Amino acid sequence: MAQASNDFTLIEQFAALLSEDGWKLLSTIDPSMVASKDAAWALNEKLRKEGHDPKVVRAVMAQAELRFRARVKFGPFADSLVLTPAGLEQATRLTIAGLHARRYTNAGSTHVADLGCGIGTDSIALASAGLQVTAVELDETTAAATTLNLMPFDNAKVIHGSAEDTDLTGIDGVWLDPARRTDVKGSTRRLFDPEAFSPPLSFVEKLVDSGLDVGVKLGPGLPHEAIPENAEAVWISDHGSVIEACLWFGKLKRKDIARAALVIDKDGAHELSSADTAENDQPAPVGDLQAHIYEPDGAVIRSHLISTLLEQTGGHLLDEHIAYFTHEQQISTPFARGYKVLAVHDYNVKKLRSWVKSNGIGTLDIKKRGVDVTPEELRRILLAGTPKCAKNKATLILARLGDKRVAFEVIPH
Structure with missing residues (x-):
């Protein structure tokens, strides 16, 4: 089992956290009190000097740090959750969990089993929508955390067990968030084969064949050839970050939609x-560079909907293998970010360094597709030796067009 620190296991941490002193002490800690290493160190020393058991202090500090990190996903609600490191990493953001729950209410579901519920954020959303929820979690410590997180809901219960062994009698909807990581010598490794997930995608298909309405959360890198023919696949992007792909079956699947990109922005x-x-x-049309370049949102790229986007917006690809497309006009779309083209440079590091120096560029944003280069490393090379007085900003888009590598000098719309 993963360790919280040294020989202090996660089970021992939870035992200390759920002790009378641990639970009371946690209620007095604002997660912002551990916002930095120095602040966390100072709080740790303060609590120890007050006479609290060192194991309780370590457990409370670990939970406070998790809650502070969780604010990115859950906002202020994070301060009321009991978390585990792995559970936080895989947990669904609450706004997205609400979208999942809406599928079940729209489909007329009444009792949903959340198989592999983790710390229970999807179960919270389902229960908040008024659905009966059975949350199932194989890991004992995580199941304990979920039990605490679902205590406000009398329409939800937690079962410590495996998804495959769960009795689904009386349940009409199933939600799964399969484990997509495996422990390797004390660390975790991401899995990409859907049959290596826990439970595997084949288990999902068995549930569908049994007549249940099923939704499953997978990683955004899900290969299209792994998607069953009877599924609707939706890739979700939240403020520029592609966070998941969902498969929907049965009444949860919408008619006449095979795949979709859901883009959430301000x-x-x-x-x-x-x-x-x-x-x-x-095939999407391909043509020469025009006045503007557009970079499709990652969800559009992952869902292979660039051709659909071009049908709606016009324009054409610069290269059949590169996602950037170009348009004569400045267009407004939530599905792509646009740039006005100022100039086109050969991709030559020496010439680009000269361009940076002669234009007094001190801040350089680099985007790329199809070019084997790390933007951070190239930025360091191009800005090396730049005088502190260089205040101008610039943006480069690097791309491979056929056999040629080019650098587009652009300004964002």
């Missing part, structure tokens, strides 16, 4: 969809 949620699988797409 203006709300936007969806691009297609009734066809990616294999049936018509």
Whole structure:
């Protein structure tokens, strides 16, 4: 089992945390009190000097640090959750969990089993929507955390057990978030083969064949050839980060939609969809550079919906293997970020360094596709020796067009 620190296991940490002193002490700690290493160190010393058991202090500090990190996903609600490191890493953001729950209410589900519930954020959303929830978790410590997180809901219960062995009698909807990591010599490694997940994708298909309405959360790198023909696949991007791919079956699947990209930004949620699988797409048009370059959102790229986006917006790809497309006009779309092209440079490090120096560039943003280079390393090389007085900003888009590598000098819309 993963260790919290040295020989202090996660089970021991929870035992200390759930002691009378641990639980009381945790309620007095604002997670912002551990926002930095220095602050955390100072709080740790303070609590020890007050006479608290060192194991209790370590457990409370670990939980406070997890809650502070969790604010990115859960906002202020993080301060009321009991977390584990692995559970936090894989947990669904609450806003996204709400979207999942809406699928079940729209489909008329009444009792949903959350198989592999982790710390229970999807179960919380399902229960908040008024559904009866049975949350199942194989890891004993995580199941204990979920039990605490679901205590406010009398319509939810937690079972410590495996997804495959769960009795689904009386349940009409199933939600799964399979474990997609495995322990390797004390560390975790991400899995990409859907049959290596726990439970595997084949188990999901058995549930579907039994007549249940099933939803499953997978990683955004899900290969299209692994998607069952009877599934609707949705890739979700949250403020520029592609966070998951969901498969929906039965009544949870919408009619006439095979795949979709759901893009969430400051203006709300936007969806691009297609009734066809990616294999049936018509090739996207390819042509010469025009006045503007657009980078599709990652969810659009992952869902292979660039051709659909081009049908809606016009324009064409610069290269059939590169996701950037170009357009004569400045267009507004939530599905792509646009740039006005100022100049085109050969991808030559020496010439680009000269360009940086002669233009007094001190801040350089680099984006790339199809070019084997690390933007951070190239930025360091290009800005090396730049005088402190260089205050200008610039953006480069690197791309491979056929056999040629080019650098587009652009400004964001």
